[in-house]
Structure formats: structure tokens, C-alpha cells
Amino acid sequence: xxxxxxxxxxxxxxxxxxxxxxxxxxxxxxxxxxxxxxxxxxxxxxxxxxxxxxxxxxxxxxxxxxxxxxxxxxxxxxxxxxxxxxxxxxxxxxxxxxxxxxxxxxxxxxxxxxxxxxxxxxxxxxxxxxxxxxxxxxxxxxxxxxxxxxxxxxxxxxxxxxxxxxxxxxxxxxxxxxxxxxxxxxxxxxxxxxxxxxxxxxxxxxxxx
Numbered sequence: 001x002x003x004x005x006x007x008x009x010x011x012x013x014x015x016x017x018x019x020x021x022x023x024x025x026x027x028x029x030x031x032x033x034x035x036x037x038x039x040x041x042x043x044x045x046x047x048x049x050x051x052x053x054x055x056x057x058x059x060x061x062x063x064x065x066x067x068x069x070x071x072x073x074x075x076x077x078x079x080x081x082x083x084x085x086x087x088x089x090x091x092x093x094x095x096x097x098x099x100x101x102x103x104x105x106x107x108x109x110x111x112x113x114x115x116x117x118x119x120x121x122x123x124x125x126x127x128x129x130x131x132x133x134x135x136x137x138x139x140x141x142x143x144x145x146x147x148x149x150x151x152x153x154x155x156x157x158x159x160x161x162x163x164x165x166x167x168x169x170x171x172x173x174x175x176x177x178x179x180x181x182x183x184x185x186x187x188x189x190x191x192x193x194x195x196x197x198x199x200x201x202x203x204x205x206x207x208x209x
Contacts, residue, residue, distance in 0.1 A: 022148065023148060024122075024124075024148040024149050024152060024175065025064070025065070025088075025175070026065070026174065026175055026176070027065035027066075027172070027173060027174040027175065028062055028063065028064065028065050028088070028116070028173050029062070029063040029064065029065055029066065029067045029068045029074065029161075029170070029171065029172055029173070030060055030061070030062060030063075030074075030091045030116075030169070030170065030171040030172075030173060031060050031061045031063060031068060031073070031074020031075050031081070031082070031091075031168070031170055032058055032059075032060035032075070032091070032093075032168030032169045032170070032171075033058075033059055033060045033061065033075050033079040033168060034058075034075075034079075034168035035078070035079035036057075036058055036059040036060070036079065037056065037057075037058040037168065038056060038057055038058070039054050039055065039056035039097075040054050040055045040056065042054070043101075045101065045102070045103065049101065049102035049103070050097045050101050050102045051097065051101035051102070052097055052098060052099070052100065052101045053096060053097065053098075053101075054096065054097045054101060055094070055095070055096050056094065056095065056096075056097070056110075057092070057093070057094040058092075058093050058094075058168070059090060059091060059092050059093070060074070060075065060090075060091045060093075060168065060169075061074055061075065061081045061087045061089075061090065061091060062087065062088045062089035062090065062091055062116055062118065063083065063086050063087065063088060064086060064088060065172065065173075065174075067083065067086055068161055068170045068172070069161075071161075071162065071164075073164060073170075074170060075168065087119070088118060088119055089116060089117050089118035089119050090117045091114065091115070091116055091117075092114070092115045092117070093112050093113070093114045093115075094112065094113055095110050095111050095112030095113060095130075096110065096111055096112075097109065097110050098110060098111050098129075099132075104132050105132065106132060106133055107131060107132065107133070108129040108130065108131060108132075108138075109130055109131065109132040110129070110130045111128070111129055111130075112127070112128070112129075112130055113125065113126070113127050113143075114126045114127075114140075116173075118147075120147070121146075121147060122145075122146055122147030122148050122149050123144070123145060123146045123147070123149065124142065124144075124145045124149040124152055124175075125142070125143050125144035125145065126140040126141060126142050126143065126156050126158075127140060127141050127143050128140030128141055128158075130158065130160070131160060132160070133160065134160045134161065134162050134163075135159060135160070135161075136159065136160070137157050137158070137159050138157070138158050138159075139155050139156070139157055139158075140155065140156050140157075140158055141154065141155060142154055142155060142156055142175075152175060153175050153176040155176065156173055156174060156175050156176070157173070157174045157176075158171055158172070158173055159171065159172045
């Protein structure tokens with residue numbers, strides 16, 4: 001029953017935000033597959049967590065905006081998408097830990113490049129800081145695009161919807177640098193997962209369990 005409810009909720013969320021064929025999306029959601037998160041062997045803290053300057057790469061799934069509202073998970077424990085029929089592309093993120101590394105409690109946690117590669121081959125690229133604070137908007141620079149995104153606005157807004165035990169980050173992206181809540185009035189706050197920025201392994205890679 002719970003799975004059916006989530007699938008129905010996600011399907012309903014798609015309808016207002018999917019956009020017309022051949023047009024760029026105004027907004028989208030990102031679900032990280034934490035099994036593809038890999039970070040460098042150094043520098044790390046004594047407990048193995050990434051410290052300032054540590055390089056990493058990770059990947060995940062793109063969904064229509066609103067799919068992950070209300071705490072809905074976008075990935076399964078094995079790394080597969082929770083809603084494969086709703087996946088609109090692949091997300092790749094690489095960068096460096098800043099602040100106090102994995103011990104950062106507020107503000108900028110990482111400085112990253114994000115590549116949003118859509119199923120039709122179109123690409124959008126953004127650069128900038130990512131915050132550890134859930135529900136707080138950060139503006140990132142759009143540095144490239146192809147196809148429908150060749151003339152994308154110069155900015156995007158990103159909001160961390162939350163972290164969940166083992167499943168990685170969930171992000172909400174809006175093109176154009178407006179309010180990240182412009183397409184909906186949903187409450188995007190997230191429950192306390194027990195992890196300030198999510199479960200990160202103590203070695204160079206992680207397999208979700």
C-alpha cells in the first residue's frame with residue numbers, strides 16, 4: 001500500500017511540471033545514488049570522513065519537479081531508481097569538500113560541478129557551492145548547455161530537500177534564479193535523519209545496504 005501511494009503521488013507530481021516536448025524544463029528534482037559516491041583517500045579526518053580539500057564524484061537520477069516533495073525517496077537501497085518510469089535523465093556531480101569537510105554543520109559543504117544529462121541527449125551544466133542546510137536556497141552559475149538548454153538562464157537555484165539513511169541527497173533545481181518554491185506551495189522541510197549531511201563511508205567508496 002505504501003509503495004502504491006508513493007507511485008501515485010509521484011505520477012501526480014509529474015503532470016504540472018513535465019513541460020512540453022522540445023522545451024527546456026523550468027525545474028527538476030535530483031536523487032543521488034549513494035552507491036556511486038566515491039571520494040579520495042586523502043585528506044580525511046581520523047575517522048576516515050572527507051576533510052577540507054577532498055575530491056569526490058557521485059551520480060544519481062533526474063526526475064520531474066515535485067516528484068520528491070514530502071520526503072519521497074528517489075532511489076532504492078540497491079541504487080536503482082525508485083520510479084524508473086519517471087526518470088528523465090542522469091545527474092553527475094564532482095567537486096571538493098570545503099568548510100570543515102564532512103564535519104560542516106551549516107553553510108557551504110562542497111564546491112561542485114553538476115552535469116544534468118537528459119534522456120533526449122540535452123545537457124545542462126552548473127557550478128557553485130552546495131549547502132549542508134536543508135530547505136535553504138543557494139544560487140549556482142549555469143556554465144553550459146546543449147539542445148534545449150543551449151540558451152539556458154545564467155543562474156539556477158538549488159534547495160537540499162534532505163538526506164536519508166543510505167540513499168544520499170535529494171535536490172530541487174529551478175532554472176532562472178527565482179524562488180525554488182515558485183512551482184509549488186509544498187512543505188519541503190525534511191525530517192531529522194540523524195546525519196547532518198548523510199551517511200558517508202569511512203573508505204573510498206560505499207555500497208548502499
